[in-house]
Each structure stands twice: as structure tokens, then as C-alpha cells.
Amino acid sequence: MEIFSNILIYFVIVPLLTIGGLALTSNKGIKAIRAVAVAGASVLMVLAIWLVMIFLRERGAGNQADMILTGSWMWYEPLNVKLALGVDGVSVVMILLSAFIVFAGVFASWKMNPLPKQFFLWFFLLSTGVFGFFISIDLFTMFMFYEVALIPMYLLIGVWGSGNKNYSAMKLTLMLMGGSAFLMLGIIGIYFHSSADGQLTMNILEIAKNNAIPASWQMWLFPLTFIGFGVLGAMFPFHTWSPDGHASAPTAVSMLHAGVLMKLGGYGCFRIAIFLMPAAAQSIGWIFLLLTGISIVYGAFSACVQTDLKYINAYSSVSHCGMVLFAILMFNHTAMTGAVLQMLSHGLMTALFFALIGMIYGRTHTRDIREMGGMMHIMPYLGVGYVIAGLASLGLPGLSGFAAEMTIFFGSFQHPDMFHRVLTVAATCSIVITAVYILRVVAKLLFGVVQDEHHRSLTDATWEERLSTATLILAVVAIGCFPNFFIDIIRDSFNPIVDALQALKM
């Protein structure tokens, strides 16, 4: 079939095949389960790298289309719903990010217990949703994959989680479902105004080309979709699922959730909310800019007083993801490119953080920094990894956070409007607060004297833990040292949006 000649579809097929493979294994045969999971994750990784190469080749050959590798197959005729695929630079790097995190996540949950088979099954179903979301350009398909990614989360936290897991799983699912209810309304609204002349469509590119949504409707649809995705992007004041959810989730799920799923929020905000409703974005975007600005500073301040490692990172994520949405609302190439870099950077380093926290927790059985100390003596590998993740988070040059944040700050500050520039200055202050809470944790957890004598007998990382963290560290360093490689891929993808916004100003 023609559809199978498009590489994009394999990003959905491979996880589904992996699920099939896992279903065939027996629950006792841990080796077979691991083998299938590793095989699936590795194939995805290879595919993602291959996709980047295809993308570079196409662009190199002068293919300037907004989306490449497009294809569309009728799915449900009466509503004109199609399986429409296509990628631009942003989706390509997001797919690459997801592949890295799935790969690292598999190794981080190597000793998953109990029910390893079922765990990986849901884990790969979640990945299916994530990849499906990034490759689709049809609103219906996107929404469907979005839901596919959300539902497994409930089970993954509820069954394999820790602490107050039932409460957290319920809270997370309900809040995200609340978000998707907004989104659903928004999508239906967009659909009914998708075309001026009869043939309604769900295809994002066609909707944008038709540009038929009346400004009065945009004023309703923009907030609906932006909040819908904003909940997932942990926008203030809809972020409270994040600390509890992350704290209870098992390691790999935290990694995938903070690393990729929260990125769906940022990605959706610009791909749907801003791209399809530019007029509303232009006129009421400032409200959300204010909210995201609050997220940045608020999350950072909150992180300063937390004592649970996962809470610290959850609040830190509120701050960093706030920066993503903040930059997207600046409506210029540089800031929006910075937002995507920040998504990559935050995805990788938060995954690294959660992986390390999971590994430390697996040994000490506590995440309270007051009960730990001097871990650098006991587990130097994990300690150094934690310091590197921390430095990436506080934006040290040479690691990913710096390139992303600088691109955001300089891009945002180029905004001609004084209000935006003042907000940028306020957001910039977060680099100091971030340094405060990161160094506080590092000092408490890793340096100083060993708090608990039982900790002295603990061991350092095993080979699969080393592999998992080393993969992420390498990716963090790669973005930090060669930002231009990624910027070249990402930047031009914003031409359509920025052009649409510019056209409005004329």
C-alpha cells in the first residue's frame, strides 16, 4: 500500500509492533521482555536519526515546502477526517527527542517490578500516542493520538507508582482530561469554520490556507485551545497536577511525561492555537504571556523550598515549560526557535533528572533531601550525572539549557513592544533563582557528610543505568555545543506562522 512507503507511519507502527511482541512474551521471561523493548526503542532511535537525515537532504536539495513527507489517506468520509501526515523542522526534532527519551526510559526501567511486561506494554502505547501526535497534521488524528498518550498515564502511575499514587493518578488524569475537553470544543469550533466555501476540513495546512475563521470566533477558540494545551504545558494556574503526578510516577513515566508529554502542550499551542488563530493570538496573547511569565518566576520560587527531589524538579519544570510558552507568544523567529530548543533541552535534562532521582530513590528509598547527604562519596557516577543535569538546568554554557534560554531571551528582547521587553527582563531573573535551588539540592544531596550510615553500603550505577544517563548527557552536550545545527533545522519552520502574524499587522 502507498501509505507504507511513507517513513512517518513507521513511528506509529514500530511501537505497535513492539506492543504486539511484548504481548507474545511470558510475564516470567524478563530477558525476552527486555529484548523486545530494547529492540523497539532502538529501531525508533534509528528511524528518528534517519528522519533527520532525510529532512536535511530534502532541505539541502532545495525543498522549501512548509511540510515534507506529506501524505493523506481518507479515514472517515462524512466528516472529511483523514490520516494526514507531514513534518517540518520542529516535528523532526521533537520526534528525535522522543526517540532519545524512550530509549533512555527503557534502560532506566530495566528492573521494573512487578509486572514488567504490562509496564512496557503501556509504556509503548504511550509512545505510540506521542509519536503519532508529532507526525499528524490533521486535527482529528492529532487529538486522537493525544488521548492515546494520556490514558496509559493513569494506569502507569496508578499501578507502578509510589506514595499517594491513586490520588495523583486521578488528579493528573482528570486535569489533563479537563484540558482536552477545552481542546475538543476548540477543535470542533475550528472545524466548523475551517473553510469559507462548504467543504469543511480537519487538515491544519488547509485550514491555515483558507484562513476562514472569523475574528470573533478566534477570540473564543484561541483561549480554548491554548488553555487546553497549556494545562499539559503546566501553565500557571493549571500546573498543580505536575508536582503530585511526577512525585508518584515511576521513573520511566516521569521521564517520558516531563520529557515528551509536556512538550505536546507547547507544540500544540503554536501548531494549532497560534497558527490557526493568528488574529486572536495577536490581540489577546498578552494575557497568556502574563500567565506564562508568572509560571516562570513562580515555579522557580516554589522550587526553592521543596524538600522532595521530585517536587523540586516538578516545580522547576513549571518554570522551564513556562519559558517555552512564554517564548512562543513572542511571535518572532528567534524566540520561537528558542522555545523549541528549550523543549528539547528541558525534555532531555528533566528526563535525566528523573532517571537519576529514580536511581537514587531505588537505593536509598527516600527522596527527602534532608535525609540524604554526601552521595558524591557513595555513588560518584550518579552524583556527577546529577551535577551535569543541574548545570544544564541552570543554563551553563556548553550544555543545552544555555543555548535555549539565551535564544529565548535575546529573541524576546527583540520585540518592539516595551511591555514584552519588560516581561522578558522579569523572566530573565529566573536564571538566578534557578541557580539557587539547583545548587541548594546539589549541596544538600551530593556534598557534605553522609547523613545516614546505611547509605555507605550502597552501590554506584549499573551498566544499564550508565547507558541510560550517558545517552541523555551526550544529547544535552550536543545541543549545548552545536546549537546552530538544531537552529538551522528549526528556524525556517516558523516562516508560515510569522508570516501570518506579520500579514495581520500590515
Added chain:
Amino acid sequence: MITNTVLVLVLPFVMFLFLGLAGVKMPRKTAGVLGVAGMLVTTVLAYWVAIDYFVNHPQHEQIIANVDWLNFTPRLVARMGVLIDPISAMMLVVISTVSLMVHLYSLGYMCDHHGHAEKGFQRYYSFLALFTFSMLGLVVATNIFQMFIFFEMVGLSSYLLIGFYYSLPAANHANKKAFIVTRLADLFFLLGIMILTFSTGTFDFDALVGLGNMDASQKAVGTMDGLNFMGIPAVGWALVFIFIGGAGKSAMYPLHIWLPDAMEGPTPVSALIHAATMVVAGVFLIARMFPLYVLVPMAMNVVAVVGAFTAFYAAAVACVQSDIKRALAFSTISQIAFMMTSLAVSADGGKLLGGHEAGLGYMASMFHLFTHAMFKALLFLCAGAIIHAVHSNENDQMHGLHKYMPITSIAFLIGCLAIAGIPPFAGFFSKDEILVACYERGLGWGLWMSMVAGMTAFYMFRIYYLIFFWKKHEVHTEHEPADQPWTMTLPLIILATISCVAGFVPFGKFVTYNGAPLETHINWTVAGTSVGIALVGIALATWLYFKENPKPERMKNAMSGLWTAAYRRFYMDELYQFITHKIIFQGICKPIAWFDRIFIDGFFNKLADLTGNASFAIRRVQGGNTQSYAFVYLLGALLLAAITGVVIVMI
């Protein structure tokens, strides 16, 4: 030349990676020797670059090579590259020299008394290499963004090295403090860059400041014409913010508070980072941007006032400290403030002062940076040798060490004479020119700085006497204190020699703000006065501290309020403690976290409860009980009938 300069950068970086990754696999001493060998090659290359530059490029033009690193916009590009001009060539020499001395010295210092290398020896050398790389990268930066990057990198290496003994709570606390305070300063630096590039659209120094004339700067300032914020021109904001960035690294008041605490790191690290190189990064930054500052008198005045005040403040605090490393740290702050002031007084009202000696302050500042790096590193390394011998930082554990450690004693004396500005030692020449520049700006500036110079002589000799004389040494340790092994003594001798002769370098021929040689003559009126004041300071110190006597104690009691205030550094740390703990932590962070849990989270929990309760309340409606369905049905039917009846009757 470009290749060599790049090699100078690459070599320490490779050393950092190699020792950091493979170091644990090799014997400790091997790692140390490798580190020293790598640094030796780096030093040779750095000297080669500098000599090559000054010999083959008598016009002192800028040599620049760049690669694009981060394209913010097609126009605004952050580049990585090397820029060689007089000041960066000079800095290459300074950094590599001091770094090599410290590398060698550490071979002896980082060992216990049996000569065994300490735990973490490999990590220590790896971090030293990282620092050297970052500092060299900072001075050859071709643009302000690269400078910012390396500002952060030296901050990191400083953090890692201060916290080298990471089990000690004090070190753990000090490195955090150093990083956060300098980060706060770097935030302003970043904001300054953002404002500066907003309208100039470039990071590059050759476009922003150029070399040799003011044209580039004039153009850059021109593009920002008419931009104001709160009544102050944007360019003023930008330059003041950038200065705050520099002030953080260079420990200018009130951002100096991290430096004394940073003395928790190993002493060679203090010598390299917190005395000779990293702390002058701020001075270097202002020197790099000098033409811009000249054109914006407001910013220049801020630099001058902060510099002059810091010089005095730090000197006053240094007079009463009992921990020799802290005393030296405050002396460093004071001396860096001299360099800052010297830069700032060389212009007034948008024009350079001094007629045919225009830019003397700039030259003097760089000269002092050079000589200070040598003699301050010497003083710190001597302090390290003493601390290694008596196992204490407190001067009441020392006293009378001259008999036991003659080489160290003489080296320390040379350092003191140099910093006090006694001819013919290095400090005399550079400080004299700074004072000339100050008098050029105004009599008040000159007198103020002369007074601080006198205080410098006093507190240095106070430390000197309290360490080496005062009274007979009481041996507290199992060994008698003695001069240290050759690895530690050799650097002292080399640095002492440099401190003796460096003043005779015709510095004005090499390093000036515009590359044109500057003939300097010693102004004997100024020189005579300053030497006189220094001698008075030394005499006073000798009278009070040479031999044990009750005078210092009586003096302390007579002015106990002032003495305590100075000893507690005029309560700056308490003030910061209050702001960070009471206001920011208790007053902002805690309430926000509380608000988040109680209000935001509470709201969503209540929403869920409400939904739950509501559905619980109305569940009976769908109870499945046929009788109650029938009853409600009947009730409804009757009600409907009644209403219908009433309506019909009314019609």
C-alpha cells in the same frame, strides 16, 4: 598565530577531559605530573603567541578569527573565536605564568606530610585545567557574548575548586555563595548585553569598540541615540549593567561578599583564581569596552565611585583581619578596585584626560593588573606554604616563623614591598602611574587613593610581622614548621624574582588603549608622596606589630566599636543573610509554595470534591427503584394536572 592561540585553548581543555574521565584509572601523582606537563606546553605556546604578536605586529592591530556558533538572527550572530591585541596577549602571559606556577606548586601542596597525594588529586588537576581553559577563552573573546560565556565558565570552575573539599560544610557553603552572587551579577551583565545589542545588532568587539580610535564606539552609541528608559539613556543602562557583571567577578562593593568566603578552597586555587586571574576579569571587561565607557561619562563615573569606595572599604577591613587568607582576600579586593578606578579616572565628560599622556589610566590599570597578578600570587603561595607548615589560617597560630621558614619569609617580604609600592619593586611603578592618573582627574581622587595606598602598606606589614615576627613561635604540630619541598619553593622564587623586576618592563610601549606607544615618565612629586605615605604606613606597622607589645590590644579596646565593625566587614554578610533568608526565602519562596498548595491546588481539589459530592447527592435520581420512579411519576402527573386545571379555570 591563530593556530597557536587556538592550541593554547585546546590543550587545557583536552587536559580537563582527559584527567576528568581517565584520571581515576591512573596513579594520583601521574595525573599531577601530566597536568603540569600540559600546562608547561600551554605556557610555552602562550609566550610564543605574545612574543610573536609584539615583535611582528608593531602596529598593535587586532588579529581576529571567528566561527559562527549561535545564530540568533541572521544579523545577530554569537561567534566563537580568538582576538589577539595588546591586552589579550598580555593576559595570555599572565594567566599561563601564574597557572603554571600554581600547577607546579600544587604537586607539593596537595600532599599530606608523608608526601602522599590527597584523594581527588586527579579531579583537582582536571578542574585547574578547566579553569585555565575558561580564563584563556575569556581574554581572547572576540565578542561580548563569548565573554559572557566564559564569564560563566570561570564561575563554574571557581565553584568546583572552592568546593574541592566538598565534605566540609564551610566549603560547601562558600562555593554556593560564590556562584550565586556572581550569577546575580551575570544576570545584569546579560541584561546589559541585551540592551546594548537591541539597537546595535552586534556582539562583536570590532564593531562595538574597535581599536585605536573612537569611531566604532561613536557609531555604536549613535545607534542607541534617543532610546531612554526612566529618563536614563539606554546606553547608560547597558554599560552600568555590564559593569555590574564585571563588579561581581571582580568583587567590587557590594558584590564582594563571596570572595573572602571563597578562601575555603585550597590555597593554590585562591592564588590562581581569587587573586591573580579570575577576579580581574571584571577589570578586563571594562578595559575591553573602554572606548564605549569613555563616551558615556555617567557609566564611567559609576565605575570610578564604586572603585574608589571599594578600595578604601576593603583596605579598612584588611587592617583588622586575623585569618591571613581573608586579609589577603580583602587586599585583593582593594587592589582590583585600584585598577577599576584607574580605568575610570582616565576620562571625564566623554573625553580622555591627560593631554599627550591620554589614556595613562588605562595603561596603568593594565600594568597594575600584570604586576599585581605576580606579587599577589606570590603572597598567596607563601601563605599556602605557611598554612601547610602550621596547619592553621589564624595568625595567632603563627608568629616568629622567620627563623623556621627563611625563604618563605623573604619571598613574602618581597611581595609586601611590591604591593606597598616601594621602589624598585613591581608595584611601585604601576601604582605610581595609577596615582598620577588619579591626580589628573582631580586632587580629591588623588588624595583619596594615596591614602588607600598608605593603608595598603600598613596592613600588609601588619600581616607580615604577625606571621614572621611578633614573638617566638610556639610549635603546636608534631613537626617544626620549615620551608616546603622544592615544588612549592621554586614557584615562590620565580614569582619573587618577577615581582622584583617586572616594574622595569616598558609597559606603555606594549599596552595602551589605542595601540600607540605611550612614553611614561615617573612623576617624582607623586611618586615621592606615595612612597612617603607607604613608608609611614610601614613605620606604623613596625611600631605596632614588630615585637610583642600591648599597643595593638589597647588600640583595639579604645576603638572597639569601629574595630569590631571592621572585623565583621561592616556587617555586609549579615545584611545579605537577612535579605536572602528573611526576605527572599521566608518572605517570598515560602508564601508562594504555601499559596500554591493551599489556594491553587486547594481550588482544584475543592472542584473535584464538589463534583463528587454533587453526584453523590443526586445519585438517588437514578436509583433503579421502580416504586420511587412510579411515585415521582405520579406526583409529577398530579402536579401537571393541577396546573392545567388552574390555567383552565383562570381562562
